[in-house]
Amino acid sequence: MKIAISGKGGVGKTLLTAFLSRQFAESGYSVIAIDADPDANLAATLGFPNPEEITPISELGDLIEERTGMRPGQAGAFFKLNPKVDDLPEDYSVTHDGIKLMVMGRIKRGGTGCYCPEGALLQALLLHLLLQRNEVVILDMEAGIEHLARGTAKAVDKLIVVVEPGRRSIETTQTISKLAEDIGLSNIILVGNKIHGQAEKEFITSSLPGFEFLGFIPYDQAIVEADLANRSLFNASPQITEEMGNIYGKLVPAAVR
């Protein structure tokens, strides 16, 4: 199963990615979690020790040069668009609590006809992970989903977009939905987050008609407090943990589990 999680910055993509990764792992799945959002820190949220010591793949200059034939930052040279990557998941991942984590670092965005060597490597790696691996792959992404190219779209079983009560978040969800359609990805499903009450839930559902929702995670100040106190977020809020369980249950029907 391959799941990509997107949404506007700050809506809670990383929290959902962390909870789902953990639930898959606890249910006995082999899980690869991929941090593809340079503005996130999935390692810390998953409770990995010393997350600041994990070097993102985009910063491994020697590796990028070895595989693409070109050092990051070099101009004017040619480089391989399809570098070898199949050994990278074993060598460049870290494991904690049964979850294998890969940290991508900054992925180039913008024009499709222009590749940086690190972008080529990351894209090949993503493609490999999504097409070849048997594990559950969970991808924490930026709002831009351009790096899900045409080839990868069919490999993603679900694109989950996290949405909070706010106009900008609704707009980003609509943009992502359009981008996803453009690349042939139709399995979009939404999760509401930071919900203060029924009115906010209704705002989201009425602003995004026709979308399926996996669930609505309540706002709980306890999760902010746990974060500030550097405690695990997994047990910080019983109501959030419960709703995450419901979302997992809807995402992975008992038959599939």
Place this chain on the structure above:
Amino acid sequence: MKIAISGKGGVGKTLLTAFLSRQFAESGYSVIAIDADPDANLAATLGFPNPEEITPISELGDLIEERTGMRPGQAGAFFKLNPKVDDLPEDYSVTHDGIKLMVMGRIKRGGTGCYCPEGALLQALLLHLLLQRNEVVILDMEAGIEHLARGTAKAVDKLIVVVEPGRRSIETTQTISKLAEDIGLSNIILVGNKIHGQAEKEFITSSLPGFEFLGFIPYDQAIVEADLANRSLFNASPQITEEMGNIYGKLVPAAVR
């Protein structure tokens, strides 16, 4: 005066950009506000009519081809790294309530040796705006500040980083601060946002020692409600409006005003 506003996704960069732009305009300044965060919508927050009808510059394929000699998405061709841009601020901005707005759209990130044509045009345009224009220029940016290249760093009078009570936001602030140092930008100043009380304020100041703070904007559910009801955010919360005024006052001392 040139001000760049950065921070983790969702911390409130666009809100601060909008309030400051408006206060500069009301004080008689000629203001250019630049939306350089593809995940934001500064036009809507500033109350521009029909913000969805503003085409970002990165999507103007004909303009990009005319100025760089290459269409976005074309591969293998050469293009001008220093396209002509001095006429663009007049022709490709929209004005409302005394604020001139330019919407950049997606700016390429990643390796410095690799440019897409639209990236080259946007970078030249930013450089021009920061170096040549006499107006107050306020830049709403992504957390990545790579597009502030070495040349532009000296042109930015202040880099304001917005920080909310949360570990990820603190980490992003530290990353931005390091990146800024790397490119020679030292005028960094912080603004706290979404503050629920004294403990959260102290968490932020103790987590970021040695930084100067312009102010601390309180959390107020009234701003969420105004957003959901599609009302102007400028008058939604008296306490937020007051603190924005204080921040403006600290940013622009009376002598300069």
